[in-house]
Amino acid sequence: DPSNPLVLVNYARFLKEVEGDAARAQEYCERAILASPGDAEALSLYAGLVWETSRDAARADDYYSRAVQAAPDDCYVLGSYAGFLWDAEEDDNAVEPLPPPFLGAAQHPSITAAS
Secondary structure: OOOOHHHHHHHHHHHHHHHOOHHHHHHHHHHHHHHOOOOHHHHHHHHHHHHHHHOOHHHHHHHHHHHHHHOOOOHHHHHHHHHHHHHHHHHHHHOOOOOOOOOOOOOOOOOOOOO
16 A cells, blocks of 8 residues: 555665665655654654754754654654754754954964064
8 A cells, every 4th residue: 555654654764774765765754744644653754864864953853843742652753853862962063163262362472584
């Protein structure tokens, strides 16, 4: 049955993990979510794919939140969400600019040619 969410999610997982085809995996997750909007496994897998392919933290977080809401006791969903939160925080920390140098600090004298 091409509209069976379980089959669609399993195929999406196969595409992601075995074939390495995240784009097609996303497509099959989208189909699974359309077929069953409250499928926590599909929502969680899709959220992970969104994060992996586009690094869109807000969108991934939205799908993870929906997955947790759909299955608050599912350890796979909770673990995936926790992994995302950890990864997203590290990603945020990696791009933070360094603070400007302290303006009142002593400046090293410039080296000039001896006269």
